[in-house]
Amino acid sequence: MSHLRIATGAPGTAGPGLGSARQSNRRRRKLEAGMAKGLMLTCTGIITGSLLLILWSIVSKGLPSLSWEMITSIPGGGFYIGKGGGILNAIIGSIYISLGSVALALLVSVPVVLYINAYAQSHSVLVNFTRLVFDVLFGIPSIVYGAFGFTLMVALGLRASLWAGILTVALMVIPILTRAMDEVFKLAPPELSDATYSLGATRWETAKVLLRQSVSGIVTAILLSFGRAIGDAATVLFTAGYTDSIPTSLGQPAATLPLAIFFQLGSPIAEVRNRAYAAAVILTVIVLIISLAGKYFGKRLSRYKV
Amino acid sequence: MSQQSSTIGSEVTWSAEGAAVNTADANAAGSAGAYPGASEPPHLSVRNLHVHVGGNHILKNINIDIPNKGITSFIGPSGCGKTTLLKTLNRLLDRQKGVVVKGAVLVDGVNIYDKEVEVTDMRKKMGLLSQRPFPLPMSIFDNIAYGPRIHGIKKKKQLEEIVEYYLRATHLWEEVKDRLNQSAAALSIGQQQRLCLARGLAVEPEIILGDEPTSALDPVSTQRIEELFLQLKDKYTLILVTHILRQARRLSDTIVFLYMGEIIEYGPAEDVLLHPREKLTQEYVKGFIS
Numbered sequence: 001m002s003h004l005r006i007a008t009g010a011p012g013t014a015g016p017g018l019g020s021a022r023q024s025n026r027r028r029r030k031l032e033a034g035m036a037k038g039l040m041l042t043c044t045g046i047i048t049g050s051l052l053l054i055l056w057s058i059v060s061k062g063l064p065s066l067s068w069e070m071i072t073s074i075p076g077g078g079f080y081i082g083k084g085g086g087i088l089n090a091i092i093g094s095i096y097i098s099l100g101s102v103a104l105a106l107l108v109s110v111p112v113v114l115y116i117n118a119y120a121q122s123h124s125v126l127v128n129f130t131r132l133v134f135d136v137l138f139g140i141p142s143i144v145y146g147a148f149g150f151t152l153m154v155a156l157g158l159r160a161s162l163w164a165g166i167l168t169v170a171l172m173v174i175p176i177l178t179r180a181m182d183e184v185f186k187l188a189p190p191e192l193s194d195a196t197y198s199l200g201a202t203r204w205e206t207a208k209v210l211l212r213q214s215v216s217g218i219v220t221a222i223l224l225s226f227g228r229a230i231g232d233a234a235t236v237l238f239t240a241g242y243t244d245s246i247p248t249s250l251g252q253p254a255a256t257l258p259l260a261i262f263f264q265l266g267s268p269i270a271e272v273r274n275r276a277y278a279a280a281v282i283l284t285v286i287v288l289i290i291s292l293a294g295k296y297f298g299k300r301l302s303r304y305k306v
Numbered sequence: 307m308s309q310q311s312s313t314i315g316s317e318v319t320w321s322a323e324g325a326a327v328n329t330a331d332a333n334a335a336g337s338a339g340a341y342p343g344a345s346e347p348p349h350l351s352v353r354n355l356h357v358h359v360g361g362n363h364i365l366k367n368i369n370i371d372i373p374n375k376g377i378t379s380f381i382g383p384s385g386c387g388k389t390t391l392l393k394t395l396n397r398l399l400d401r402q403k404g405v406v407v408k409g410a411v412l413v414d415g416v417n418i419y420d421k422e423v424e425v426t427d428m429r430k431k432m433g434l435l436s437q438r439p440f441p442l443p444m445s446i447f448d449n450i451a452y453g454p455r456i457h458g459i460k461k462k463k464q465l466e467e468i469v470e471y472y473l474r475a476t477h478l479w480e481e482v483k484d485r486l487n488q489s490a491a492a493l494s495i496g497q498q499q500r501l502c503l504a505r506g507l508a509v510e511p512e513i514i515l516g517d518e519p520t521s522a523l524d525p526v527s528t529q530r531i532e533e534l535f536l537q538l539k540d541k542y543t544l545i546l547v548t549h550i551l552r553q554a555r556r557l558s559d560t561i562v563f564l565y566m567g568e569i570i571e572y573g574p575a576e577d578v579l580l581h582p583r584e585k586l587t588q589e590y591v592k593g594f595i596s
Binding site: 121122123189190191192193195196197198199200201202209212302303305306 | 396398401403426427429430432433434436438440441442443444445452453456457489490491502505506509515
């Protein structure tokens with residue numbers, strides 16, 4: 001290095017003007033980096049802080065009312081004025097509806113995603129249009145899906161039922177599931193399908209390899225959709241209805257946790273309001289269990305991912 | 307275009323010279339574009355090929371017969387169309403947007419751009435090695451067995467034999483025989499590239515296409531792949547794209563020099579590299595353009 005310095009003059013004065021500008025520039029760059037870091041930390045803090053606050057308010061109000069009876073029995077007489085019983089009806093109803101709707105949505109979403117990623121010419125008009133449609137559907141508020149489902153029910157002469165709830169929630173979840181899976185499929189390296197095609201694979205065989213490659217992303221998409229499905233009140237309000245008993249067939253109405261929270265939260269009786277928070281705790285725990293299980297299986301299924 | 311016609315004209319000359327190397331075939335010199343020493347028709351020929359991608363004329367009037375067996379290298383500066391040419395040979399280019407292909411690519415005499423051609427059967431004849439190895443998201447065993455499986459081999463015993471045979475052929479067997487059920491992604495990148503080669507060989511292709519197959523590898527892995535190519539060239543027709551002149555020199559039997567989408571010169575490696583006829587080839591080989 002030393003001979004280089006001799007060749008270009010004094011150290012640090014290699015080029016014209018750089019030496020004098022360097023000091024203030026260094027300070028400015030350091031300040032900029034510091035400000036950026038500060039902004040990131042602040043935002044992260046605000047988000048995690050508010051989440052923790054929500055969790056705290058749910059747990060602190062709900063935990064005292066949470067009892068074994070609450071999760072193992074259906075509402076008894078006078079439950080809504082603070083007497084004995086539980087919300088097993090809503091727990092079961094919510095699990096039925098969210099599992100059913102996500103399964104139904106998967107049946108529709110997977111073929112769509114495979115088509116736009118493995119079959120159709122990439123960036124063709126049809127593909128772009130399909131993605132646009134799903135983006136728009138993504139943004140429609142869930143009450144509109146609920147109203148749509150209700151209109152359909154009225155037109156068909158159906159009454160509020162588990163079946164209608166599952167269908168309507170599935171409609172709401174399909175765009176979420178499709179777009180989330182689509183993003184994962186787009187990440188698969190194009191060379192992967194080059195490789196299978198070069199081995200003489202058909203499009204369907206290639207699609208199956210892409211499916212394997214994207215399995216962890218599909219699990220994430222399912223979890224995302226499950227969270228939306230189990231937490232949404234507006235779609236099930238008119239379609240699944242509400243009942244104090246556990247549905248035994250698809251034709252019967254079903255209670256759901258979000259509606260259980262909604263109805264109890266409006267009560268003038270403090271004990272009932274606290275039970276709403278207990279129901280929220282149950283909802284959160286269910287989502288947590290499903291997430292952890294999903295993460296575990298996703299990891300196992302994607303151990304061959306490249 | 308004058309460049310082009312002079313190239314085609316000179317092919318015949320080369321054919322005549324080539325006949326001295328291998329006197330097997332008298333017809334070779336007669337048919338336009340035939341290569342020297344052809345005792346059987348070439349597996350792969352390209353006729354009047356023009357490729358446009360998104361309005362750009364990427365390949366211009368390509369005419370070439372790839373000699374059977376041995377290693378043919380496409381060389382030329384970045385952006386000259388060597389990879390595009392390689393990808394038109396097994397129709398992988400079709401998958402890109404805005405590609406228009408005119409002309410013919412004949413594989414065993416059949417134009418693969420004909421509508422009736424079954425693309426999967428055609429592609430099975432051609433293995434591909436990409437710049438970076440891309441193992442399939444499965445175990446090492448399943449990577450090799452994938453091709454034979456989709457082509458109808460179901461018996462476990464037979465698949466085991468195939469897997470071992472091709473892992474031995476690519477000198478991977480000793481390194482992986484105890485972990486055949488582990489993910490292929492866990493292998494080193496050099497091992498992955500040999501796995502991809504074994505995977506391609508397992509569907510019994512006639513031709514192996516390599517798109518700068520060593521560009522992501524370390525020197526030792528590169529050397530192993532090159533040794534493999536030299537072993538395979540007696541049984542397969544290898545077509546490599548490379549931007550490394552020294553590699554082309556080490557491996558090639560035939561060199562195709564492309565510049566701005568045209569074939570400037572092609573012939574036996576020694577002729578093109580040591581005694582290039584065209585000025586552009588001379589400049590490229592000497593390193594003035596790259």
